[in-house]
Amino acid sequence: MGLKESGSRGARIMAPALVLGVFALAGCSAETTAQWGRLGLPEAASDRARLMGDFWINMWIAALAIGALVWALIGWTVIAYRRRAGDPEAPRQTRMNLPMEVLYTTVPFLIIGVVFYWTIRVQNEVMYNSGKSDVMIDVVGQKWSWTFNYKDNQRLGDPTAGVYDAGTMEQTPTLYLPVNKSVRFTVSSPDVIHSFWVPAFYFKRDAIPGQPTSFELTPTKEGTYAGKCAELCGTYHSLMLFKVKVVSEAEYEQHLKSLADAGFTGSAMGNSDQRDIKGTEIEQEKEGQG
Ligand SMILES: [Cu+2]
Structure with missing residues (x-):
């Protein structure tokens, strides 16, 4: 050539x-x-985002450093030990070199060990629960939308009181959160596994039937954010969208009041409560036909 x-x-x-x-x-x-x-991450809007964001970037740096070393070793080997013109045979082959085998068995374990250690450390910090959140919200992921129960009992002066907003496939719900207030979410599902995900919060949590779980975070920036189901849960999974509005405390209070005024008081947890949820009879009709 x-x-x-x-x-x-x-x-x-x-x-x-x-x-x-x-x-x-x-x-x-x-x-x-x-x-x-930010290597693909959206602009952060929660207090847990810095930890997750740093972890994401650091993992990329570690992966690229390891990648660069491996690529360099491959390149060097290919060039330095290539069969040269006139060489009658392939270069000497090395087998059963004990130090080499020990090295390439232990090094990956060391790498995994370091990644594991940092994963657990960051996870523990991200999952930190103060035990005294300002706002409590029960999130229910159900086929095929989300219900948000605002369990603001003390504020409403009634331990059983609360208001809810239940979405449908036709009308996706909006979750209101007060800015700079810690929120304790309890995530559950009455049917199949869904996953509550607000990308801007750098936080995702599965909604597991019969196994409610909680986490806490503080929205730090007013604005409207996208939320979605991150678990391929079934036919209408792609319709399980919602919006998150992080607003001032006054606006948040106003929203709860408007829900109460509209009659959405108490709580809706999906399943048998689904009859109480706006629009779910559409889904029941569909299932009846099927
Ligand atoms: Cu889902």
């Missing part, structure tokens, strides 16, 4: 890649560029 030929082949490969790269960069807004800087 002549020089000229190999050069033109290189250009054939490089040119489209360059053009694609330029187009990709030109299409980037400042927001997208910032998101690239």
Whole structure:
């Protein structure tokens, strides 16, 4: 193969890649560029996000460092030990080299050990529960939407009182949260496993039937965020969307009051309560037909 030929082949490969790269960069807004800087994570909106975000970036650095070392070793071996012109045979093959085998068995275990240690440390910090949250919300993931029970008992002066907002496939619900107040979520499901996920909070929790679980976090930035079900739960999984509105405390109170005024008092936990949930008869009709 002549020089000229190999050069033109290189250009054939490089040119489209360059053009694609330029187009990709030109299409980037400042927001997208910032998101690239966070390696894909959205802008953070909760107090647990810094830990998760740092962990995400550090894991990428560790993976790339290991990758670079492995790629360098592969490249070096391929070049230094290649069969040269005139070599009658392949280079000497090495087998059963005990130090080498011990090395490539123990090193991966060490790497996994370090990653495991940091995973547990970060997990413990992210899951930290103060035990005295400002707001309590029972999240119910049900086929095929979300119900948010605001269990703001002290505020309403009645231990059994609360208000709820139940979404349907046709009308996705909106979860209101007061900014800079710690929120204790209890996540449950009456039917199959769903997963409560607000990407901007860097937090996701499965809704497991018969096994309610809790976590705490503090929304730190007012705004409207997307939420979704992160568990492929069935036919209408893709419709299990919701919005999260992080608002001032006054606006939050106002929202609870409007739910109470509309008659959504008490709680709705899916399952037998589903009859109380706006619009679920649509789903029951469908199941009846099927
Ligand atoms: Cu789901």
